[in-house]
Amino acid sequence: MKVTIVGAGNMGRGIGSRVVAGGNEVELVDRNPEDSRNLAEELGPLATVSQSVGGEVVVLALPYDEVRKAIAEHRDGLAGRIVVDIVNPVDWSTMETVTTPAGTSAAEETAQLVPEGTKVVKAFNTTFAKTLVAGEAAGQKLEVLIAGDDDAAKATVAALAEAGGMRAVDVGPLRRARMLEQVGLFHIAIQEKLGSGFASAISLRW
Ligand SMILES: NC(=O)c1ccc[n+]([C@@H]2O[C@H](COP(=O)([O-])OP(=O)(O)OC[C@H]3O[C@@H](n4cnc5c(N)ncnc54)[C@H](OP(=O)(O)O)[C@@H]3O)[C@@H](O)[C@H]2O)c1
Numbered sequence: 001m002k003v004t005i006v007g008a009g010n011m012g013r014g015i016g017s018r019v020v021a022g023g024n025e026v027e028l029v030d031r032n033p034e035d036s037r038n039l040a041e042e043l044g045p046l047a048t049v050s051q052s053v054g055g056e057v058v059v060l061a062l063p064y065d066e067v068r069k070a071i072a073e074h075r076d077g078l079a080g081r082i083v084v085d086i087v088n089p090v091d092w093s094t095m096e097t098v099t100t101p102a103g104t105s106a107a108e109e110t111a112q113l114v115p116e117g118t119k120v121v122k123a124f125n126t127t128f129a130k131t132l133v134a135g136e137a138a139g140q141k142l143e144v145l146i147a148g149d150d151d152a153a154k155a156t157v158a159a160l161a162e163a164g165g166m167r168a169v170d171v172g173p174l175r176r177a178r179m180l181e182q183v184g185l186f187h188i189a190i191q192e193k194l195g196s197g198f199a200s201a202i203s204l205r206w
Pocket residue numbers: 006007008009010011012029030031032035060061062063064066069070086087088089124125126127128129130198
């Protein structure tokens with residue numbers, strides 16, 4: 001399967017590392033083609049560079065404010081695809097709240113913006129880039145919490161995560177992204193207290 005990652009930054013590197021580890025192809029799209037080229041070289045032969053989105057799954061590895069612009073720019077290419085929203089819309093001035101209005105989430109906003117028929121899945125917002133590159137945290141598998149309204153789309157993202165050596169957990173419908181984004185905020189906010197340098201991971205056991 002080919003996965004397009006828009007944004008060749010920290011999470012582009014992290015998710016790209018897991019995708020190629022699972023034997024899947026990565027297509028990198030960044031506003032700075034040199035960043036895509038450098039990351040593709042780092043990720044190896046399964047990674048390519050592009051200016052447009054061609055993958056069955058498209059990960060928007062972008063800051064919250066850039067997601068809207070990227071969807072507008074790649075609108076035609078996104079139609080009918082699985083779009084993965086990984087955003088943590090953190091209010092960095094306080095690190096106490098998210099910046100999305102009550103009663104919605106970044107992922108639900110993304111779902112409103114993409115063309116009809118495009119399936120939006122929330123995933124990877126609770127895993128830090130550093131741990132994705134390493135493929136583990138404290139010697140244990142990473143867990144990818146996945147929310148979405150389309151079961152087949154969630155299963156595709158789960159299969160990608162599992163192929164990359166992670167454990168996928170379906171946590172319910174897309175509106176649950178509101179909670180996942182709070183979990184993402186919580187995980188960021190406790191880093192200083194833990195002294196873990198963004199190398200910790202959220203884990204569910206039952
Ligand atoms: N870092 C983490 O551990 C982590 C964990 C979970 C979730 N997240 C979420 O993941 C998202 C990405 O975070 P990150 O840490 O990977 O950010 P980042 O390192 O800043 O990477 C973002 C990349 O996207 C590029 N970019 C920005 N706008 C673009 C556009 N319109 N079209 C194409 N490329 C564009 C940036 O280019 P420039 O360098 O030119 O700006 C940069 O290369 C954020 O929403 C964050 O909340 C991050």
